Amino acid sequence: MTSRALILRLPLLGLLYACGGRTTVAAPDARPYDAALGLASFDTAWSRINATYYDSTFRGIDWVGLRDSLRPGVARAAQPDEMRRAIRTLFDRLGESHFMIVPSEIAQAMRGDSTRPSEPGTIGVGFRMVDGKVMVSSVEPGSVAEQAGVRRGWIVERVGRREVAPLLAAQRALDDPTAARRAAMQLVLRLEASAGTYLGDTVTLVARDGGGKRHAVTMVATEAPGQLVKYLQLPPQQFHLAHRRYADAAGCVGWVHFNTWMLPVLPALDRAMDSVRDCRGLVLDLRGNLGGVAGLLMGVSGFFVDTAVSLGTLTSRQTTLRYLVNPRRATSRGESVVPYGGRLAILVDPLSASASELFTAGMRDIGRARVFGDTTAGEALPAAVSRLPNGDLFMHVIADFHAPNGARIEATGVVPDEVIPLRRATLLRGEDAPLAAALAWAGRTAVQAAARGTSPGGQP
Template sequence: MLSSACRLAAALALTVAAALPGDAAAQARPSRATEPISREQALVTFDSAWRRIGATHYDSAMRGVNWNAVRDSLRPKAEQASTLGALRETIGAMLTTLGESHFVLIPQEAADAIDPELSRRDPAAAPGDAGLTLRLIGDTVVVTAVRPQSPGARAGVQPGWIVDSVGRFGAARARRTIAESRSLTRQQLVAMIPQGAAAQFAGTAGSSVNAVFTDHEGHRREIELVREPLAGVPVRFGNLPTMFVEVAHEVRPLPTGGCAGVIRLSAWMLPATAALDSAVDAVRHCKGVVIDLRGNPGGVGGMVMGFGGHFLDSVVTLGEMKTRGNRLRFVANPRRADVAGRRVSPFAGPLAIVSDSLSMSTSEIFAAGMQAVGRARLFGENTPGLALPAVLLRLPTGDVLMHVFADFTDPNGRRIEGVGAVPDVPVPLTRANLLRGIDAPLEEALAWIAGSGG
């Protein structure tokens, strides 16, 4: 699986932006929804999408969906569509009948914003942000982390603050807009809301954005933030926008003695491999290790095999990917050498994985696989179950169809799609904990390691 959920994350955020009024989508072109469309173009576009899905879906029986009946029901509506927006609604209804993630129609005005060629036109325009991490708690967009020395940190923004608006993005209005969509699953909507807000904090480094927050005392704070270059290593992969991948590690002392290593990975991309290997070596002496995958949208699925081998003493299958004609097992082999080539044993101490509602795709595969083979204990929130490998197709209208071509199951044959990785120790994210400076999921994982024998 190659970065399907990364594509999904970018696509969902930009699709929200394209649907919002005003200039909420700083990178997207004006909406084409009201643009007239001919009967011929509407039909050829609908038929292109219907045929491609039918020909490439991993299950020839379409998981019980009568695909011919779907065409017969919706094709007349496509034929009657007089605007591009009406056609998009019809194709979205077709995708909804499948009931799975990674079936998304991305408007051209949003798709062009993630087209690699578009960003190459202005290589001097470095992307930036304000250093804020956002999540949805209940029905509210909340700051869950502030990067040290970032624009947000210097402005005094703190975890637990509510994002009321940013740029011309209003959180309440965005939620209503998303809730009315007929072409997106609930899991996609949950991911979209904070990502749509986060997209407004992003922009060209050096540019500014106005944001309104509710602080810890309930006061309204209007702040202008000047974006700074994104942290991490820039990575471009296929149709994805440039991503900035970070690998970080720290050693945390345990109250019972010894230490726990904490490794954080922002995305499963190949340039992160060496840094991940070095991070494991740096915490190998600790009693236990925590892998923090919160907010990690996925990436290159095959990386779970190499990384998993650091924690497995025998050959283990972490799951299986199934296409219409083939099956691929994700087999992890023990890693018995460090980055310097010295012989080591795979790490055998307690292993915890922390996840949340934005730990997607490859992150879900790794977490569910390591849990299923009994090697790791999961803490935090249920992952969203957005785990299907997908590819992109440019349609005659210029819109882009994201469609699934494979399924994935864990080592026990359980589908991850729609279910996700279920934590052994559920630890919900709460604003109260954030305002007190408590990272409850991580603290629970560290407490488990401290209390483990050995």
């Protein structure tokens, strides 16, 4: 037994993190700015990217020159935001997702280190951009929003103190399509963060219904479903998995949704699959799932694939690794199972990001799933998270990703096989058109197979 054996086997890849990142607000840092610490933080950020960014040519940028041009300004900075602005300039010049800096005061608030109550709350609504407007895209059954009469298809004008119009104007002003799409995603995330982040938050939603009538609905956030999960240095996140059986005369089609790629997903999926395993088709709903721990791709895909095939490759400066399916032949409870073999539809939208995109692209490319919904976020690069000397959280890209067909997902996103963009008319009717299409496909051929007297459950 040597130290070598011990290190060899640490599954480092699983530590890679990939997430679009939700936003939150916190009181400004009241501490006096420490210029030396600020400069050390800038230097650390630059050095970490310098040492680990997958492209040693830095996309053609003079990386050393960029540091040298920014550093004097950082040395003169009187406020932490000036230093952070310089770090964000590094990010902007590389122009890729998964670069992020979270000020220490916000990171503390998100961690619950502050005096702010940190029980996660929700009013039960989701927002999306539809035809250039922000609309209520989902209302959770039984939520305070549903009880207050909020309905799908309402055009949102204000959430809490956040007015939508100026945010939309800023987003529309962007010429670059990728930047505009990312801005739209951040806009929606900001609004969702304003819609009751904590239990007991009072939120007023101002929106117009289908008839143009303006509603101002004040609601108090209730406890968010799921469990609070802490991963590495990241702020805690609420993990939630839901599942349902859509029964019909021919049996059932299953539906499973989880909101983030966090570690409880495997045992939670064990339980969910137990309840839908007999269904002839399954819809895996990754809408709004911003990503998480990329290593989970290998475990989650194993619920649906019975061979150790690659879902894509991760290329860093040092190595190329494959995200291999680990077929789920035993549950966490130690029971033997067979990976689900029925039809699999994956449902995505512009807020399906990162690990959700890597998974979706991989599962489609290996022929295991058909994808429904709207084009994903295009934020699909493996990243690592660390702290800077001043306590800020720092996320930076360390590898590139290519799907099994060789395509990059970054910037382009995953375009579904069946693109079903949200429409206000269907939202106002209370319909979930993408889900309806996915359910219909997942159940269809299996019904035909059953009618022919063959066993349902063949791969698509």
